[in-house]
Amino acid sequence: MCGQQMKSTIADIPRHSKTPVPILCYHSIDTTGSLLSTSPRVFSNHMLHLKRHGYTTLTFGDLVDRLSAKTLMPPKLAVITFDDGYRNNREIALPILKRYGFTATFFVVTDAVGKRASWIERDFSTVLGWAREGGHTGRLSENHRKIFKSRNAYLASLDKTALRKELEKLVLVGHFPLMSFSELSILSSHGFEIGAHSHTHPFLAELTENDVYKEARRSKEMLQNRLRPPVTSFCYPSGNYSTNVAHIVATLGYSGACTTERSSVSPSNHNIYALPRLLMHDSYDAHKFRLCLSRWFPLYVFAQIIWKRVKQ
Template sequence: MQSRVLVHTIVFLFLIEALLARPVATPFAHSGSSSSALPRRSRALVTTVSRRAVTVRQRLRATQAGTLLPTSEAVDRAPTVTNTIPTSTPSEPTPPTSTSTPAHSAFRDPVPILMYHYIRPRPGSDDPLGQRLSVDPATFQAQMDWLAQHGFTPITLSELAALRAGLTPAPPHPIVLTFDDGYRDFYQNAFPILRAHGFHATVFVVTGFVGQERYLTWDMIRELDRSGLVEIGAHTVHHPDLTTLANPESEIRGCKDALEHVLGHPVTAFAYPAGKFDARVETAVRAAGFRQAVTTQPRWATSGDDPLALPRLRVTGDLTLAQFAALLTG
């Protein structure tokens, strides 16, 4: 702006100088005086204008060079702007990118989803259910070693959904490891083994049981979630049979809200308690915002399965390593 004002000033002064330098009709013209012989006052004015033009030209050069020549004449001082409003040049709009376009071919092969509960020493015969649902840590270690030796890649339930959608490339022999109920022995016994192998897993938490003696604490849940290896899924608030409830939404959404409040991100995986569900329950699960849900139907998951009714293979405490291998190779 300052340079523009100086340029305009120079042009104006040059015009005045040119006009004053032109021959003009004066009372002295008839006496043979030269056209350049102007009256004394006119010559003085031309001199003053010329000096001002030179001064302005000098200031313009100084301004373009990044400096301002000092001057004591107020008429030569350029105004200083102290309250300039910042402006920004709008950038070219970025074309919207599609998040629904698959970057890879959708993975359509069947995938086994394993279901665990306790990873602990098996109780005695006085607790037959606990005995059946408990896998000894040494047995679990042998099973995970077998998976590693045979080239399996344990992933989370959400990672399986990404494979099915073609959003990520398929790893060798994907398999999903799930752990129901959120028992503390997962953190104590299973997680160190998974971490040593770099295996991923999904843990389904019953939020109403968090912090009780046998269950994960909220600090443990946060640590597992932040590990990058474990996906935290929802398993209701109190583990009821959802098909018997007049309002299953409170159990489903209440669990989801509690987990998301603690973890600070969406929870999209769900496990039906005891595998029990019907069309009404599945509708409530979908309405709550879950994208995958698992049942207890015993078979491999296929690409054509309902993502809110995925089957799983139960791993029981009495399963031998050969039987475990048969689940995944037979």
């Protein structure tokens, strides 16, 4: 290729082709104020901001397809995801999404469809009991401490009173109803993507490879059998995964998977089976939401990490 042809080719590449893509991660849309909750007002404000600033949306699966094909991205693109499948996603979030013409991906725990998010109390019951009794060291073994810290560093950093309050709000969310297969079918028929979020919401990196395989396979098969469209997107429960877990997910035919690592997706430098997401909740007011969509957000996250270390 001659120099003039090369210059022409480079000039034809849109400058926005390397713009980071934020994947927003919501859970329950409610007013409890838990770490997994975003109020209807805050969620509506987020969507209004995206609309006013010219954002378009893709499902997670469509984003993965574009990344795999190295397709150029529009300058303002966002992906909206919901974890666990709370019924309030359909009752509250769906009308707001439709109002602004946005699409989304709903990641579902298949064993809990039409039930409750029982894994919240299952995973935190021991620590909650310990916190309720004043945090006496005899109630919590060193092994429990290590597991709790590895699973949720933020909660583990709280004092006993704050920890008890946060866990009690989370347990309350765990009693909210989850969508049924008929409700998920309606979402799917309207073009929303239904992705797999495992079968029982375990910490996958703590399981044997065989159990990881069963969790990811059963979730995929159940959704495909009940809803028909192929299930190609996977979400690691609690963002917990390892290289081996990601490999198993890939071998089962998933096109991509997402974590809860706080960053936007770089179209030019990414791992298709470990795409980061931005965990949303009520602390994301208008200012912080604008910040998380900007190129400066990684610097903000880094500064937070340094500040926490300094305070320690």
